[in-house]
Amino acid sequence: MSTELWQELATQVIHGDRKGVENSVHDLLAQGVSSREILEAMITAMGEVGRRFEACEYFLPDMILSSEAMKAGLKHILPRLKEEGQAFRGKVILGSVQGDVHDVGKSIVGSALIGSGYEVVDLGVDVAPEVFAQRVRELGAEVVGASAYMTTTTVQLPKVNEALKAAGVRDKVKFIIGGAATSDAYVDWAGADGWAETAWDAVTLVNRLLSKSA
Ligand code: B12
Numbered sequence: 001m002s003t004e005l006w007q008e009l010a011t012q013v014i015h016g017d018r019k020g021v022e023n024s025v026h027d028l029l030a031q032g033v034s035s036r037e038i039l040e041a042m043i044t045a046m047g048e049v050g051r052r053f054e055a056c057e058y059f060l061p062d063m064i065l066s067s068e069a070m071k072a073g074l075k076h077i078l079p080r081l082k083e084e085g086q087a088f089r090g091k092v093i094l095g096s097v098q099g100d101v102h103d104v105g106k107s108i109v110g111s112a113l114i115g116s117g118y119e120v121v122d123l124g125v126d127v128a129p130e131v132f133a134q135r136v137r138e139l140g141a142e143v144v145g146a147s148a149y150m151t152t153t154t155v156q157l158p159k160v161n162e163a164l165k166a167a168g169v170r171d172k173v174k175f176i177i178g179g180a181a182t183s184d185a186y187v188d189w190a191g192a193d194g195w196a197e198t199a200w201d202a203v204t205l206v207n208r209l210l211s212k213s214a
Contacts, residue, residue: 005031006041013045013073014052016065021073035077035084035115039108039199042070046104067104074107081115088117090142090210093135095123096179097156102149105179105199109145112199113206118143129156129163136169143206147179154181154190161191174209178202
């Protein structure tokens with residue numbers, strides 16, 4: 001695989017070149033590159049976007065463009081992941097907690113789960129604790145995942161747990177947490193069943209909680 005194409009993809013994500021990302025993803029897939037490798041490359045490029053923001057080289061509009069470009073790439077990968085996916089393994093509900101509009105990481109987790117045979121219901125961003133609980137009750141999901149990407153929104157995680165309890169579904173669903181502002185240390189505090197650092201770890205976690213082999 002030409003390193004040029006990889007570099008191009010990284011640059012396109014970093015520069016928020018939506019059309020360019022779509023073309024590169026298309027070309028890489030056509031050359032037989034696995035969807036997972038492409039995802040990893042885009043995640044690394046988003047890391048550079050984060051670094052630039054922290055260094056005040058990038059501002060909000062730049063980050064929006066990069067995440068939109070990345071999501072456009074994800075759309076092309078999703079059908080491939082579905083094809084590669086195994087037989088139906090269970091239903092997972094995902095959402096970014098109330099007050100949090102970050103969703104790139106959650107979308108990647110969703111894609112990785114779909115690629116591993118799970119049905120994913122994505123509630124989107126800024127999801128109130130009661131909405132997580134209501135959807136779990138309505139859809140009978142096996143797993144619910146809440147993500148928090150800012151220190152200020154981590155406080156929503158135990159609220160999701162409380163809402164699940166109040167709706168009488170906490171003992172029927174595994175509750176997992178993730179997102180850049182969280183760590184393993186938040187699991188007990190949030191009343192969760194597990195945390196994962198990356199999308200692939202999230203798949204392993206869900207498999208483990210539902211006792212399914214990889
Ligand atoms: C892109 C971005 C934005 C975009 C989001 C667009 C979108 N559609 O998502 C926009 C421009 C909207 C944005 C806005 C803001 N942002 Co912002 N943003 C980022 C940035 C640069 C990248 C996030 C990202 O996409 N990362 C790439 C993905 C792939 O990584 P990830 O999110 O960590 O996801 C992985 C894992 O965490 C895990 N995972 C993710 N979700 C889940 C869920 C589960 C269940 C599991 C198990 C695992 C899991 O798997 C993923 C894949 O491996 C980060 C910087 C950074 N380094 O993270 C800041 C960052 C998160 N933002 C930050 C801030 C402060 C803001 C704003 C408040 C800025 C402002 N002044 O307005 C607003 C807040 C808006 C709001 N109310 O939510 C801070 C948060 C600081 C903190 N710790 O509190 C960060 C860390 C930047 C910084 N260093 O200051 N942001």
